[in-house]
Amino acid sequence: MAAQNGLGKDRLIWMYTQMCRIREFEERVKRTFVEHPGAIRGHAHLGDGAEASIVGALATRHETDLVMPSYRCHGYPLVLGTPARALMAEIYQRKDGICKGFGGSMHLSDPAHHFPTASGIIGQGIAHAAGAAYAAQVKKTGQVVYSFFGDGSSKQGAFHETLNLAAVWKLPVVFVLENNEYQAYTHVALEDANAMAGHPLSQKAKAYSIPGETVDGTDVLKVYEVVGKAAERARAGQGPSLVESKFYRFSPHGNAITVPPVPTQFQEHESIEVYGRKPEFEAAQKNDPISKFRAVLMGNGTFTEAEAKRIEDGVRQEMEEVVKFALASPLPAPEDALNYVWA
Amino acid sequence: MPREMMFAEAIAVAITEEMQRDPNVVFYGQNMAMTDRDPFVKKFGKDRVRITPISETAELGIAIGAAMSGLRPVVELYMSEFMLVAFDEVVNEAPRLRYMSGGQVQVPVVFKAGFGFAAGWAGQHSNCIYGMMMGIPGLKVALPSNAADALGLMKSAIRDNNPVIYLHHYMLMLDKSPVPDGDHLVPFGVADVKRAGKDVTIVATAWMVKKSLLAAEMLAKEGISAEVIDPRTVAPLDVATIVESVKKTGRLVLVDQAPRHSSAAVVIAGEIADQGFKYLKAPVKMVTALDTSVPYSEPMESFVLPSEQKIVDAVKSVLAVHAAAV
Numbered sequence: 001m002a003a004q005n006g007l008g009k010d011r012l013i014w015m016y017t018q019m020c021r022i023r024e025f026e027e028r029v030k031r032t033f034v035e036h037p038g039a040i041r042g043h044a045h046l047g048d049g050a051e052a053s054i055v056g057a058l059a060t061r062h063e064t065d066l067v068m069p070s071y072r073c074h075g076y077p078l079v080l081g082t083p084a085r086a087l088m089a090e091i092y093q094r095k096d097g098i099c100k101g102f103g104g105s106m107h108l109s110d111p112a113h114h115f116p117t118a119s120g121i122i123g124q125g126i127a128h129a130a131g132a133a134y135a136a137q138v139k140k141t142g143q144v145v146y147s148f149f150g151d152g153s154s155k156q157g158a159f160h161e162t163l164n165l166a167a168v169w170k171l172p173v174v175f176v177l178e179n180n181e182y183q184a185y186t187h188v189a190l191e192d193a194n195a196m197a198g199h200p201l202s203q204k205a206k207a208y209s210i211p212g213e214t215v216d217g218t219d220v221l222k223v224y225e226v227v228g229k230a231a232e233r234a235r236a237g238q239g240p241s242l243v244e245s246k247f248y249r250f251s252p253h254g255n256a257i258t259v260p261p262v263p264t265q266f267q268e269h270e271s272i273e274v275y276g277r278k279p280e281f282e283a284a285q286k287n288d289p290i291s292k293f294r295a296v297l298m299g300n301g302t303f304t305e306a307e308a309k310r311i312e313d314g315v316r317q318e319m320e321e322v323v324k325f326a327l328a329s330p331l332p333a334p335e336d337a338l339n340y341v342w343a
Numbered sequence: 344m345p346r347e348m349m350f351a352e353a354i355a356v357a358i359t360e361e362m363q364r365d366p367n368v369v370f371y372g373q374n375m376a377m378t379d380r381d382p383f384v385k386k387f388g389k390d391r392v393r394i395t396p397i398s399e400t401a402e403l404g405i406a407i408g409a410a411m412s413g414l415r416p417v418v419e420l421y422m423s424e425f426m427l428v429a430f431d432e433v434v435n436e437a438p439r440l441r442y443m444s445g446g447q448v449q450v451p452v453v454f455k456a457g458f459g460f461a462a463g464w465a466g467q468h469s470n471c472i473y474g475m476m477m478g479i480p481g482l483k484v485a486l487p488s489n490a491a492d493a494l495g496l497m498k499s500a501i502r503d504n505n506p507v508i509y510l511h512h513y514m515l516m517l518d519k520s521p522v523p524d525g526d527h528l529v530p531f532g533v534a535d536v537k538r539a540g541k542d543v544t545i546v547a548t549a550w551m552v553k554k555s556l557l558a559a560e561m562l563a564k565e566g567i568s569a570e571v572i573d574p575r576t577v578a579p580l581d582v583a584t585i586v587e588s589v590k591k592t593g594r595l596v597l598v599d600q601a602p603r604h605s606s607a608a609v610v611i612a613g614e615i616a617d618q619g620f621k622y623l624k625a626p627v628k629m630v631t632a633l634d635t636s637v638p639y640s641e642p643m644e645s646f647v648l649p650s651e652q653k654i655v656d657a658v659k660s661v662l663a664v665h666a667a668a669v
Binding site for chain 1: 390391395398399400401402403405406407408409410411412413416431432436440441443444445446447448450451480504505
């Protein structure tokens with residue numbers, strides 16, 4: 001096969017594999033609420049549907065570039081190289097979790113793999129990402145920082161203050177606005193002035209005189225191209241860009257908020273549960289980013305049906321082991337709670 | 344040979360010396376570093392010393408992100424209330440991230456702000472809001488009361504690997520006092536006995552230390568010996584030194600410029616009830632601001648804030664309890 005968008009066969013297969021890993025990991029998190037009630041506490045937010053957007057963006061990284069996502073943060077460290085079992089163990093509140101059971105689903109962190117932290121408070125991580133970019137600028141490390149956040153975050157003061165200051169300081173940061181159309185439970189057309197006017201959300205970049213571009217976030221190769229351009233601009237010292245990556249999340253905002261002892265599970269997506277728009281949800285499912293990329297890779301001869309199946313089986317096997325590991329990992333000792341308050 | 348130094352100058356000296364010592368220390372805020380003539384810009388350049396827009400959330404959030412990437416930012420906020428527009432960053436980001444990461448990251452930032460400006464700044468710029476911060480695990484709060492502590496606490500704040508709220512009292516900024524030579528560091532969580540005494544323990548912070556020392560002078564003229572203790576940091580809080588003093592005096596007066604229930608005094612009173620009750624010969628007395636917003640007009644402002652006379656009266660009231668008991 002010919003290289004696609006400058007990406008060789010190995011890289012394309014790596015990208016496909018990462019997309020499958022994110023999907024399977026999220027499926028296993030979701031199933032846990034049914035198969036092992038109580039294993040996961042609090043709120044878990046899934047990134048199924050975001051696979052092309054996450055992988056396309058992260059495939060443009062250089063080795064030491066930093067990644068700071070929102071609380072919907074399982075997918076990024078999977079791609080960055082954090083062991084999946086340490087992520088699942090964290091979500092299962094275990095001692096072997098990447099944060100030793102101190103953070104959980106919304107607050108993953110793995111600085112050893114270039115993922116400092118995720119904030120559970122909407123939009124605040126955008127400022128932290130710009131801070132990491134400021135450090136890179138002062139220390140002249142050449143790093144670019146990738147800031148991921150949802151459409152809801154783009155109505156936070158943190159978003160607007162940070163984009164302005166990042167532009168003023170020409171910080172090496174790429175802002176990826178993941179527009180999955182639903183801010184928690186509220187449709188974007190009910191709460192975003194650009195959306196209400198029928199304009200793309202990337203238009204917000206104009207207010208800060210930086211490039212803003214909207215990309216089809218279900219097309220991994222297009223995301224790779226557009227985010228890559230923004231990353232190179234940042235790397236060249238020309239400052240930040242805003243990329244609006246449009247896709248649909250296939251799961252609802254999070255597991256249902258229930259009060260113990262009422263068990264919690266994932267319900268239907270808000271489009272159905274709240275708005276009664278089943279056709280919208282079904283159309284999104286037909287536009288699955290993973291199926292689309294699979295078809296591209298089979299079409300251009302990157303892999304055969306049998307090879308694709310082998311990858312998918314391997315991923316299923318990996319995540320089966322991951323769940324086993326997490327379930328077998330011990331809970332932290334109660335008095336461990338006193339650790340890490342002070343540095 | 345100690346130097347005489349103005350409180351405000353001591354802070355600037357501390358930041359300057361720390362920036363000279365450690366290239367990772369950066370300093371930024373609003374309305375500073377506007378031209379190349381700025382003394383910090385001259386010394387350290389425009390990468391490390393920067394001007395920001397009026398964007399506290401971005402300023403503090405960027406400091407937090409930069410701190411996790413190895414810088415040691417000092418953010419100039421001017422007035423402590425300006426932190427309120429970005430309070431999530433102060434209390435729900437900076438002190439949480441290390442803990443939630445299971446110790447993988449640290450957030451060495453200093454949020455520097457003035458406070459307590461009892462000079463007609465009225466309801467929104469005169470407040471004492473450390474009570475909102477001192478109970479947040481992972482967050483340190485420093486309240487210097489003289490130039491030496493202002494310098495030494497700022498140096499410790501910059502070297503600390505935790506987020507520190509450094510609050511300097513506006514009514515003390517022009518006061519001159521001696522500062523030791525050399526690399527003067529004041530440790531956090533170590534109270535200082537500003538005046539030794541045997542009849543009563545007065546605990547106060549910042550401007551209230553000055554007022555308490557004046558009150559102690561007035562009391563001395565009447566033959567009453569007051570010990571004045573300045574915790575210097577209210578988080579961590581040196582309860583042991585206060586307990587030791589109460590063991591000796593048996594009487595405790597807590598002076599605080601904040602309204603009663605948002606004061607450090609109320610926390611100290613609780614700790615002494617818990618750890619020092621058996622040493623008390625009289626109930627603990629709190630001299631705090633009255634439960635109002637700070638009024639603009641001078642007579643009303645003076646009326647609601649603690650004064651030397653109110654401290655003297657409180658001391659006499661706790662001594663009177665003893666006299667009656669004997």
